[in-house]
Amino acid sequence: MSTSLFFGQKAETMLRRLLLYLSIAGWARSMMTQWGLARRVALRFVAGETLQEAINVTRDLNAKGLLVSLDYLGESVTRAEDTQEVVETYRAMIEQIHTNNLKASVSLKLTHLGLDISEDLCQTNLRHILSAAKTHQIPVTIDMESSAYTGTTLRIYRTMRDEHNFENVGTVIQAYLYRSKGDMQQLAAEGSHIRLCKGAYLEPPEVAFPEKSDVDKNYVELAQNYLQSASYLCIATHDENMIQAVESFIKAQNISQERYEFHMLYGIRSARQEELVAAGYKMRAYVPFGSAWYPYFMRRLAERPANLWFFTRALFRN
Ligand SMILES: Cc1cc2nc3c(=O)[nH]c(=O)nc-3n(C[C@H](O)[C@H](O)[C@H](O)COP(=O)(O)OP(=O)(O)OC[C@H]3O[C@@H](n4cnc5c(N)ncnc54)[C@H](O)[C@@H]3O)c2cc1C
Numbered sequence: 001m002s003t004s005l006f007f008g009q010k011a012e013t014m015l016r017r018l019l020l021y022l023s024i025a026g027w028a029r030s031m032m033t034q035w036g037l038a039r040r041v042a043l044r045f046v047a048g049e050t051l052q053e054a055i056n057v058t059r060d061l062n063a064k065g066l067l068v069s070l071d072y073l074g075e076s077v078t079r080a081e082d083t084q085e086v087v088e089t090y091r092a093m094i095e096q097i098h099t100n101n102l103k104a105s106v107s108l109k110l111t112h113l114g115l116d117i118s119e120d121l122c123q124t125n126l127r128h129i130l131s132a133a134k135t136h137q138i139p140v141t142i143d144m145e146s147s148a149y150t151g152t153t154l155r156i157y158r159t160m161r162d163e164h165n166f167e168n169v170g171t172v173i174q175a176y177l178y179r180s181k182g183d184m185q186q187l188a189a190e191g192s193h194i195r196l197c198k199g200a201y202l203e204p205p206e207v208a209f210p211e212k213s214d215v216d217k218n219y220v221e222l223a224q225n226y227l228q229s230a231s232y233l234c235i236a237t238h239d240e241n242m243i244q245a246v247e248s249f250i251k252a253q254n255i256s257q258e259r260y261e262f263h264m265l266y267g268i269r270s271a272r273q274e275e276l277v278a279a280g281y282k283m284r285a286y287v288p289f290g291s292a293w294y295p296y297f298m299r300r301l302a303e304r305p306a307n308l309w310f311f312t313r314a315l316f317r318n
Contacts, residue, residue, distance in 0.1 A: 015305045020202035023298030033294050041311050042297035045267045046073070047289040051093055054289035057266070058102050065277040066285050067261070068104040069141060070097070073290035074112040083114040083125050089290075090129045098136040105139040107286060110153055123156060130166045137168065139193070141234075144172035146201040147208065154183065161192070170232075174199030175219035176208040184222050188229035195234035195263060196223055200299045220245045227255050234284070236263035238272070257282065265300070 022028040032038045047057040051072075058068045072089050090108065097104045106129070113125040126142075133140045142157050144150065157171040170193030173180050177199060187194055198215050199208065209215045219237070223246050226233045235246050243262070250260065261282035264273050276283040288296055301307050 019302035023295045042293045069107045071107040071288040074292040094132045107141045142171040176215045193232045197236040233260045238269045
């Protein structure tokens with residue numbers, strides 16, 4: 001059953017905004033993370049708490065023909081010393097991908113690397129990770145966080161690509177932002193490697209389309225325009241309407257497989273992920289791991305409030 005049929009469209013939007021508010025509320029985080037049941041339910045969307053668990057999941061997904069992007073969970077780090085462990089974990093991840101010959105790329109967030117502390121620290125940390133990844137020709141995608149970071153993220157992405165010559169770096173654009181049309185046009189002209197998603201943060205109507213129908217329309221337009229350029233597009237969505245609209249366009253325009261791939265999150269529409277592989281498409285699963293699962297998990301609940309029933313059912317079973 002669709003969530004909006006159950007809750008009603010307005011109630012669903014309010015619930016979504018409440019869950020997104022809770023995703024950044026410190027009091028809610030400390031309450032939920034101490035609750036064993038919440039942790040167990042969250043692990044449905046997370047490969048585990050350790051790198052080894054994520055590597056095992058990657059191996060299994062690769063065996064099914066899926067590519068992977070590994071993400072070490074964490075964001076909004078406030079102490080410079082904490083970023084050292086993040087860089088070390090990413091380096092270990094890159095070594096593991098290489099030595100195990102895994103078909104995996106890397107995803108990261110700039111606030112996990114210290115962007116809220118200092119841009120210099122963040123850039124230094126990012127360069128360490130990009131260098132390690134470049135040595136083994138492993139692609140790295142800089143995730144996009146809330147709109148407060150969009151301009152800075154794009155600037156740092158371009159600095160890494162153009163001034164430090166990291167051709168293995170890409171970034172993310174969110175279809176819910178009004179600015180994304182202009183950003184995508186420029187990024188296409190620059191030959192950028194872009195993952196297009198709808199956007200997962202709580203944003204005001206001054207910067208983002210409030211209506212889902214407008215976000216969806218923009219998503220399809222942005223994807224189609226980008227596919228007509230010579231640049232590489234990662235189509236990141238679980239929305240069947242988006243997938244089908246883009247797939248029809250790809251077929252009608254005879255767009256080469258070298259120019260795009262599909263992306264979905266680990267634990268969401270897994271059967272559909274395998275179907276796309278069987279249909280001959282490149283399909284990459286975004287596989288997060290680590291103990292900082294709370295904001296990631298809450299954003300997943302907000303995307304599909306029906307998942308709250310999953311949570312409630314687990315509650316009653318205990
Ligand atoms: C690989 C990848 C990377 C991403 N990176 C970023 C990023 O860097 N920055 C960012 O802001 N966002 C990112 N996102 C999240 C994205 O912005 C959306 O919030 C998320 O993908 C949900 O949007 P949707 O396109 O799937 O469509 P929606 O309109 O949210 O959902 C459409 C349908 O998909 C299914 N579905 C969607 N979500 C779920 C769920 N949680 N559980 C079960 N079914 C679900 C349901 O059937 C739903 O009806 C990423 C998403 C993916 C797939």
